[in-house]
Amino acid sequence: MSTTPPETTTVVDPRRWLALVVIAVAQLMVVLDASIVNIALPSAQHALGITDANRQWVVTAYALAFGGLLLLGGRVADFIGRKRAFIIGLVGFGVASAIGGLAQNQGELFGARALQGAFAALMAPAALSLITVTFSEPKERAKAFGVYGGISGGGAALGLILGGVLTEYASWRWTLLVNTPIAIATAVAAYVLVRESRAEGEPKYDIPGVVTSTLGLVALVYGFTKANESGWSATSTISLLAAAVVLLVAFVVIERNTSEPLLPPRVFTERNRAGAFLVSLLLGLALFGMFLFLVYYMQGTLHYSAVKSGLAFLPFSVGVVAGAGVASSLLPRIGPRPLMVGGTAAAAIGMALFAQITVDGSYLSTVLPAQIVVSVGMGLAFVALSSTALVGVEDHDAGVASALVNTTQQVGGSLGTALLNTIAATATANYISANGAGQVAEGLVHGYTVAFTWSLGALILATILSLALVTKQRPQSEIEGAETAFEHAEELLLI
Secondary structure, three states: OOOOOOOOOOOOOOOHHHHHHHHHHHHHHHHHHHHHHHHHHHHHHHHHOOOOOOOOHHHHHHHHHHHHHHHHHHHHHHHHOHHHHHHHHHHHHHHHHHHHHOOOOHHHHHHHHHHHHHHHHHHHHHHHHHHHHHOOOHHHHHHHHHHHHHHHHHHHHHHHHHHHHHHHHOOOOHHHHOHHHHHHHHHHHHHHHOOOOOOOOOOOOOHHHHHHHHHHHHHHHHHHHHHHHHOOOOHHHHHHHHHHHHHHHHHHHHHHHOOOOOOOHHHHOOHHHHHHHHHHHHHHHHHHHHHHHHHHHHHHHOOOOHHHHHHHOHHHHHHHHHHHHHHHHHHHHHOHHHHHHHHHHHHHHHHHHHOOOOOOOOHHHHHHHHHHHHHHHHHHHHHHHHHHHHOOOOHHHHHHHHHHHHHHHHHHHHHHHHHHHHHHHHHHHHHHHHHOHHHHHHHHHHHHHHHHHHHHHHHHHHHHHHHHHOOOOOOHHHHHHOHHHHHOHHHHOOO
């Protein structure tokens, strides 16, 4: 007597939606941390006596560690187990946040921020992988990524408000300390609710690539800082910049010759993807620098409170989400090139408006219009470049290509913040030297406008690269295959 074999069914995790809540809370914490700290930076600088030359390390230490270790973090999570990596990242992030919140000097704060970035680099790719393996049904997976992306986009806005409230009514320290109980509670919930998964095969890690790339970027940022303190012709500045070049060249040589590269050179061989990564780097440079100087302009020149400056940034978050929404609907019809060119050009126009700020300027006449134009342009561009970075990539390189969009943004942001901070400080010092010690306020604003002008140059270059490297239209089938790029595009903004 023959029987029909039972149909093979995929086991569905009954706790998958609770697991999504846990993953979303972790992502919310990472996004909150960035915008919270931005608003708190002037207060932290004053409390710990951080110099203008070194203040950028509060931003760059995190961004360098996060961006520099993100690719390694994804590979580690695959092999040691995504759940395990996720929990380790959460606990480590919470501990690092406590160290930063209790810091008694600038060195402790910078170190804690770097440690936060390192654990975030382990946690973030693990979270995305967990969503992918937890939700196997395409429609449910799309919903899960939609929730994840919404949390990421909304979290930036929430962080601006929460950062202002905590800084003004408690202390800047609580913008970091608030992470600790949330991280520990989320780690416990993840242990109970999230299912483990890992990749098959022998784990291989490109440690020489990680070391040379990370040290090279740190040397480059430190060289920019030394240029602020000692001048571009100082021996210490030249030595650091030369060391950065040697280390980064060594990284390229290692990646071309190792069997398991951290960053496969083949990912850059297709011109559309190469263009997307370069544009992402330049947008990160402009975006991070813009936030740094706008925070100081609002709180130092316009004399806004921390809460008021946080609220003043909200239109930027709204504009990014609006631009991303428009781009998601237009991308299948017109392709990425018009969106990348139009988005970067719009961001450049907005940055040109930022360069017009004055000591007696107003938020409504200059800052608000510039924010709206820049943010909508950024939203348009990021969705387009995210899809372009993933289209046509081989399956075994999909994870690297996806992470590279975030990595290039973080690296561009860290390098841009350090370089623009040095440029602004130098311009301020020269202005005061030429016009007298009574012109401090005018000198500071002059420094900000010079930095905005350099950011404008980066955005103009991004527009030219978008026009030159990205094709006019992608095939419809390829665009559909890149749907996950814009389902969680907000995650790539304001991390």
